[in-house]
Amino acid sequence: xxxxxxxxxxxxxxxxxxxxxxxxxxxxxxxxxxxxxxxxxxxxxxxxxxxxxxxxxxxxxxxxxxxxxxxxxxxxxxxxxxxxxxxxxxxxxxxxxxxxxxxxx
Numbered sequence: 013x014x015x016x017x018x019x020x021x022x023x024x025x026x027x028x029x030x031x032x033x034x035x036x037x038x039x040x041x042x043x044x045x046x047x048x049x050x051x052x053x054x055x056x057x058x059x060x061x062x063x064x065x066x067x068x069x070x071x072x073x074x075x076x077x078x079x080x081x082x083x084x085x086x087x088x089x090x091x092x093x094x095x096x097x098x099x100x101x102x103x104x105x106x107x108x109x110x111x112x113x114x115x116x117x
Contacts, residue, residue, distance in 0.1 A: 023042075
C-alpha cells in the first residue's frame with residue numbers, strides 16, 4: 013500500500029509544481045500521455061518542450077512502477093522510485109527557470 017501512496021504522492025507533487033507555477037493558462041489534470049498531450053496543445057507547447065519531455069518521462073516511470081508494485085519491493089523498484097524523485101526535481105528546476113526568465117522579460 014505504501015508503494016501506491018508514494019506513486020500517488022509523486023503524481024500530485026508533479027501536478028502541484030506545474031499548476032502552481034503560474035506559467036500556464038490551463039491546468040494539467042493528470043500524468044497520462046493523453047492528458048499531457050491535450051494540456052500541451054491547449055497551452056501552445058511544442059512536443060519537444062523540455063517540460064513536456066520531463067512530464068512524459070515521469071509518466072512512463074510511474075506507469076512502470078504501477079506494474080512493479082504487484083511484486084515484492086525490489087532493488088529495481090527503489091531505483092525507479094529514485095528516478096521519479098529526480099525527474100520531479102528536474103521539472104521543478106525547469107519551471108522555476110521559466111518563471112525567472114518570464115520576470116526578466
